[in-house]
Amino acid sequence: MSFSRIFTISTALVGFLPLAAGHSSLWHPSMYGFNVTQQTFDYDNRPVSPLMNMTFSQWWFHGHLDFPPNDGDFFELPAGKPATAEIACNKGATSFFASSEGGDIRTTNPNDVCPNSGSDAFHTKGFDDLTGCALAIAYNNDATTVQPEDFTVFSVNQTCVWTRFTDFQVPARMPPCPAGGCTCAFFWIHSPDSGGEQNYMNGFKCNVTGATSTVSLAVPKVPRRCGADSANGKWHSAPGNCTYGAKQPLYWFQQERNNMFEGTYAPPFYTDLYEFRDGPQDDIFEDSYVYLPDPSPTAPLPILNITSEAAVSFPWNTTRIEAAPLEE
Numbered sequence: 001m002s003f004s005r006i007f008t009i010s011t012a013l014v015g016f017l018p019l020a021a022g023h024s025s026l027w028h029p030s031m032y033g034f035n036v037t038q039q040t041f042d043y044d045n046r047p048v049s050p051l052m053n054m055t056f057s058q059w060w061f062h063g064h065l066d067f068p069p070n071d072g073d074f075f076e077l078p079a080g081k082p083a084t085a086e087i088a089c090n091k092g093a094t095s096f097f098a099s100s101e102g103g104d105i106r107t108t109n110p111n112d113v114c115p116n117s118g119s120d121a122f123h124t125k126g127f128d129d130l131t132g133c134a135l136a137i138a139y140n141n142d143a144t145t146v147q148p149e150d151f152t153v154f155s156v157n158q159t160c161v162w163t164r165f166t167d168f169q170v171p172a173r174m175p176p177c178p179a180g181g182c183t184c185a186f187f188w189i190h191s192p193d194s195g196g197e198q199n200y201m202n203g204f205k206c207n208v209t210g211a212t213s214t215v216s217l218a219v220p221k222v223p224r225r226c227g228a229d230s231a232n233g234k235w236h237s238a239p240g241n242c243t244y245g246a247k248q249p250l251y252w253f254q255q256e257r258n259n260m261f262e263g264t265y266a267p268p269f270y271t272d273l274y275e276f277r278d279g280p281q282d283d284i285f286e287d288s289y290v291y292l293p294d295p296s297p298t299a300p301l302p303i304l305n306i307t308s309e310a311a312v313s314f315p316w317n318t319t320r321i322e323a324a325p326l327e328e
């Protein structure tokens with residue numbers, strides 16, 4: 001596994017609370033803010049710091065647009081294959097410990113998310129409390145001009161954050177990036193069980209490799225809450241209410257530029273609750289659907305473009321959408 005294929009999400013776990021209570025960020029040389037420390041800003045704006053109730057310039061790219069990666073550092077996204085990320089509570093717990101203030105704090109367990117913070121506790125309980133994380137992409141090599149509406153979620157890991165090495169499946173049909181690469185970001189919102197309206201975002205430079213398709217991504221739409229949600233008294237999914245196809249990330253609980261307006265105890269998640277299937281988001285392309293109606297609780301279901309090219313590696317088809325209502 002080459003270093004370029006590894007990037008790092010950091011999760012600082014608080015005591016013996018479940019994993020979802022942890023602080024998290026992405027660490028990779030391709031990221032914005034790779035070397036930002038507790039002292040860089042006049043508040044703790046390390047990549048692991050959670051983002052909530054912040055101004056746009058504070059939360060967007062974690063306020064790290066002025067801390068770009070070195071030239072040539074990209075996180076590679078191999079079309080049709082997994083991109084492996086590292087998850088750890090501190091840069092020192094990752095392959096990139098050399099530039100960490102505290103040095104190498106890794107343990108003998110390569111999947112140790114947070115060596116000094118009671119990881120045993122969350123590794124044995126809390127798995128059911130995981131709410132997923134996502135990678136999004138904009139086909140724009142200039143992060144400073146990327147807007148929230150430009151990002152499309154292309155891969156979800158619903159069991160994030162659980163192990164340091166975490167796979168994100170890259171859709172097989174991802175088209176090549178423009179000269180100078182693409183702009184990507186990591187997003188995570190954890191379960192409310194351990195408190196805090198915490199959002200996580202870290203931007204990084206990325207590049208699709210091994211592309212075989214040139215079909216563009218569709219314009220991403222705002223995701224909608226459509227799965228069963230027993231924690232909030234909603235016992236049935238509403239499949240017609242889902243946004244299918246290309247979707248923006250979930251921007252929630254900031255002072256500005258939100259696209260989600262859920263309350264404190266009903267956070268939006270990167271799960272089936274918002275039609276973010278586990279794994280590659282294979283239906284995000286311009287030709288993915290032959291029929292894509294506006295969603296509503298009573299809307300008809302969309303119809304996938306079942307051609308050999310457009311349907312490649314679809315994890316489901318319209319028959320299955322109808323036959324298998326979404327679950328939380």
Ligand SMILES: *[C@@H]1O[C@H](CO)[C@@H](O)[C@H](O)[C@H]1NC(C)=O
Pocket residue numbers: 053255
């Ligand atoms: C968000 O921040 C504003 C301005 O600092 C403050 O007035 C408000 O109480 C905060 N809201 C929450 C929910 O923390």
Ligand SMILES: *[C@@H]1O[C@H](CO)[C@@H](O)[C@H](O)[C@H]1NC(C)=O
Pocket residue numbers: 034035068069070098099
């Ligand atoms: C981060 O710090 C390391 C060690 O000082 C340095 O080699 C590297 O170039 C820095 N990276 C960035 C993006 O500033």
Ligand SMILES: *[C@@H]1O[C@H](CO)[C@@H](O)[C@H](O)[C@H]1NC(C)=O
Pocket residue numbers: 156157158159160163165166167168169278279280
């Ligand atoms: C999520 O990451 C874990 C750990 O790397 C991996 O085992 C799992 O297959 C990944 N899930 C998906 C859907 O890729």
Ligand SMILES: *[C@@H]1O[C@H](CO)[C@@H](O)[C@H](O)[C@H]1NC(C)=O
Pocket residue numbers: 074177179180181207208209210
């Ligand atoms: C992105 O990857 C493609 C395919 O490997 C390569 O041709 C291109 O030069 C890369 N772009 C950058 C900016 O590295």
Ligand SMILES: *[C@@H]1O[C@H](CO)[C@@H](O)[C@H](O)[C@H]1NC(C)=O
Pocket residue numbers: 223224225226227237238241297
């Ligand atoms: C439909 O989605 C909207 C937007 O997310 C949400 O407010 C509403 O509760 C959902 N309705 C149903 C029945 O799922």
Ligand SMILES: *[C@@H]1O[C@H](CO)[C@@H](O)[C@H](O)[C@H]1NC(C)=O
Pocket residue numbers: 286287288289290305307309310
């Ligand atoms: C369905 O996919 C095929 C193959 O990519 C494409 O030629 C066709 O235009 C697509 N149909 C629609 C409605 O996008």
Ligand SMILES: *[C@@H]1O[C@H](CO)[C@@H](O)[C@H](O)[C@H]1NC(C)=O
Pocket residue numbers: 306317318319320
């Ligand atoms: C869709 O899935 C159903 C059930 O798995 C299967 O019977 C059907 O042949 C599939 N249709 C297409 C077009 O792949």
